[in-house]
Amino acid sequence: MTELSNPPRLDRFVPVDHAKVSFAGGFWQSWTETVRNITVPSQHRRLDEEGFLEVLNFKAPPAPLVRPIQPSGLSMQHFFDSDFGKWIEAASYTLKTHPNPELEEKIDAIVAQLAEGQMADGYLHSWFIRREPEKRWSNLRDLHEMYSMGHLLEGAVAYFEATGKRRFLDVMIRLVDHIDATFGREPGKLRGYDAHEEIEIALVKLYRVTGEVRFLKLADYFVTERGQQPSYYDEEARRRGDDPATYVFKTYAYSQAHMPVREQTEVVGHAVRAMYLFSAMSDLAVETGDLSLFDATKRLFANLTGRQLYVTGGLGPAHQNEGFTRAYDLPNLTAYAETCAAVGLAFWGHRMAQIALDSRYTDAVELVLFNGALSGIARDGEHYFYENVLESHGEHRRWKWHYCPCCPTNIARLLASLGSYFYTTRPGELAVHLYGENRAEISVGDVPVTLSQETRYPWDGDIALAVSPAAPASFKLHLRIPGWCNGAEVSVNGEVVTAQPVNGYLTIERLWQAGDVVRLHFAMPIERLHANPLVVEDAGRVALKRGPVVYCLEEVDNGLAPQRLALPADAELSARFAPDLLGGAVLIEGLGLASDAEGWGDTLYATQAPRQVPRKFTAIPYHLWANRDAGAMQVWLREVPRR
């Protein structure tokens, strides 16, 4: 066990608070406004309409179940607390920049109910208190007990930071005290940990906001205990009178609990759980200085991005375990690629980059932000995808709400706190991770610096980054050179910077003064990506990407299912900004070959190959798909190779 009484800390890069970064124009302006003005309010309405908030009505007898019990013994209703926890978190992020008394009132109402429902010993979980009090702490393997608590805790921390109100935080600290008294290695405590990671991240946040080391120790306990043998889940099952062999998911790899976390080398199991665990491990590595945790996450990150990641940043291909299967198994039509998992990858990559400036981590953050996470929310801000397929035959529709609505509040909290992903600092250093029009107020050490990006990024690769310290100051400016970019040019006040990036970051150290402008030019040709031949689904196929944006073909733009189109390897492609497309976006256009159905009539199979006729096609950014008429979609296009 790590000794944490005086935790040695890594000298991490600390994220600039999202409230210090404003999007008054550019790509993210309308997205962040939509989340604030549409998504957050509409989600409260959904939670209310769908009976989620009813679970807080602790005084009344519980209403009949609105969701069935699953084969795993779990009902979605078991973790409704998590959904309003995440909603409070998202709402709090918007409150911090845009005070909204009405919204605050809604949160206060929830907090009041939680406070009232909390048990004398601090325990707080709406399902168990109201429905099965005798079963609390009896099934950490299946019932998401601390997962729900963790999300409430993250919500409480965010609400406290947004408003300064302590009530929710105090309620949650009482709960954490109870958890701390219940779990641990000390005699008389249960040596358990929740199968759905989440509380660990929340505990680190609580530690950071309170400075109380015991919260960090508890997070460290949960992470370190995970996967130790004999398995707590086996013991726990036997205590319930269950045979551990009947576990519905068959292996504790489902919960990354098949071996101690520091020994894990392959990303396995439920994808969201994995992302939350690895995020927590990264947080702990920072706060405890335990590099064995960082080493493990580095290996796991390489495994994920080298073998198990969709080109969109989606992850976890399989429906069955909502997660990973085996290396290179990346089916397109049946991709699960849950929005929450992509959001979780943003959490993880962001945390890795706080330890090590390496663009591989922030490339992943950018990848999901422009693709596999953003695809999870409609342009209107109130329709969603849970699964983010890379191909559709036309049957996919965004939905207003979901049987298991974990994704809407997850993408909301990511976008509502988006500013915090742009910049990190440590004394004498300022790192720029993401590009996109914004203005930020940052302290580098004790020097206030105004940073602003003027750019149409990601639609083009030119960025004017104005660096304006309150007074001339010397510090290192680390600029991420995106991994996708093969031609980066950087100048300061017109003077070309010739230094080379290290681990994907170009560092400029100088005496900065007001009026300094760094200009970045990232060449942004249309790229044709091919997949590793071991990804058999993508063999003979090509994906179009421009800068950080992955493209797809939709039937609605092309008048036929894109599966009928093939892209000659030497076809010319051009990019054009279309101001009227869903808020404006760069399209890719070109000439493909379409299989001509004329003359086939009722012939299903013939020895004659279909005639291939040239046909103009239009590709749109993947994240914008399924916002217009339903139809077929494809990311990986058939390629007609050069012979």
Added chain:
Amino acid sequence: MTELSNPPRLDRFVPVDHAKVSFAGGFWQSWTETVRNITVPSQHRRLDEEGFLEVLNFKAPPAPLVRPIQPSGLSMQHFFDSDFGKWIEAASYTLKTHPNPELEEKIDAIVAQLAEGQMADGYLHSWFIRREPEKRWSNLRDLHEMYSMGHLLEGAVAYFEATGKRRFLDVMIRLVDHIDATFGREPGKLRGYDAHEEIEIALVKLYRVTGEVRFLKLADYFVTERGQQPSYYDEEARRRGDDPATYVFKTYAYSQAHMPVREQTEVVGHAVRAMYLFSAMSDLAVETGDLSLFDATKRLFANLTGRQLYVTGGLGPAHQNEGFTRAYDLPNLTAYAETCAAVGLAFWGHRMAQIALDSRYTDAVELVLFNGALSGIARDGEHYFYENVLESHGEHRRWKWHYCPCCPTNIARLLASLGSYFYTTRPGELAVHLYGENRAEISVGDVPVTLSQETRYPWDGDIALAVSPAAPASFKLHLRIPGWCNGAEVSVNGEVVTAQPVNGYLTIERLWQAGDVVRLHFAMPIERLHANPLVVEDAGRVALKRGPVVYCLEEVDNGLAPQRLALPADAELSARFAPDLLGGAVLIEGLGLASDAEGWGDTLYATQAPRQVPRKFTAIPYHLWANRDAGAMQVWLREVPRR
């Protein structure tokens, strides 16, 4: 309603009884021997081990459920009767040619239990008698009541025909009398029909074996009443206190009960049900002379084969409804293509050809026999596929028994009666539908004719058909010219026949005498098939077929997943007989292009296309796949087109 007191009959072609056709060599010898010696006995063991036969233990209280109740309200156990009904049918076909007292004893034991369990009013259904007697006839929509009875009845007819023993038949006639007294348009009767068609086929068989018109009338009632409005299933649901709107499959198209059968033009819903309905409609058209039924089946057959049939003859692409979705929706990796549905297509096509000599019908029979139905049984005769995918990433395994084991006994009864699909006769005419080594004793009118085929078909296309009437006799010999064949040559005693086929049958009318030999040569080049461009799954792909046999690539023969191979449009292909491959089969070999993974390491995506390296490949008949090491498989190969 059709008036059937003196049914006008179409002058149908009557199948030659399977017992008159023997396979002493050639392709089908080992398959039919395996079914007789391995499949039938092993299925009885499975039925016993898995608790199916326990349901006949009418005297004991019912054992606990071994299968859960489904969302539809149905347990697989509701129709266990159907499984031993089908098993008895298959076993009886083998008994007719190969007496086996031990097997007969097993059947007699089942019959004795059924007879004992039958209720005083004739009702017989193990589930309802033992578990829910009050619910009998309350839910024809969901509970397969007459489906199970129909399979018992088919078993009873087959057992009677094989052994002359009447007991089972008499039990079933008492049941049919009860059904007849319960259902119909007459006042006081229920105007219902079972949602899973099957009893209709069985009733026509009963009519044929007894000559009693009331059985035919009952079948006609069930077929004609189907889909009439208002829906019986709505009324029945309301009688149960259920809201018809909560029907789990949402539309009665699931059971082909959305409109009267004569008005149906598209094949919809559950695929096996559809095949059984259309088979019954064909039977009724024959026996009643009602051409409106034949016209409907003609339209439906054209719809199926023109828009909804896999190249293997598989049908019903979707798991959700075990059936059809929309025209041209033929996914490969997720193909449901249930073995039972392909078997049902053999039933249907066989019946259509009894009305109209048209090779489209018998081509479909041949297609499933060599491909999409035969793939449902392993070469060892005791492992099975329920779903017959056209592509696998390696996760598919044949199973020993299934949760819903309808397919094993279905393929068994088809293969055990295979001989009956070869020849049909009517006075002065003899039609040859299938090719393959066999010897048959046939009566053409009152002339006994010995027919024998000497051939390696389907491995080559040369057939010597010896036609030996007991005495010289003049009759028409109709020879099917397969639709896949572009170069057929036919001669009689060395003299070329120049007549042209009509609807795919070449007719030779002459005075036949002992020693006459018809030689057929069907050119059998390796064909590259392309799919209609509206089948988007197969765009840019090619399937290999030789004669009636569809090929696939398996990983085990090729040392890599076939998805990594592409077939140049001009690649040379050759066929070779491999005597040691699973009993001997013709392979296809050629030179493909493989995507080379060397140098990719942990790179998932790159702008550089993978190197394509020439690589020899081997394709095997699709029906033989998954009989060796597990691995990836593919029918539709990527094609590298000519530019």
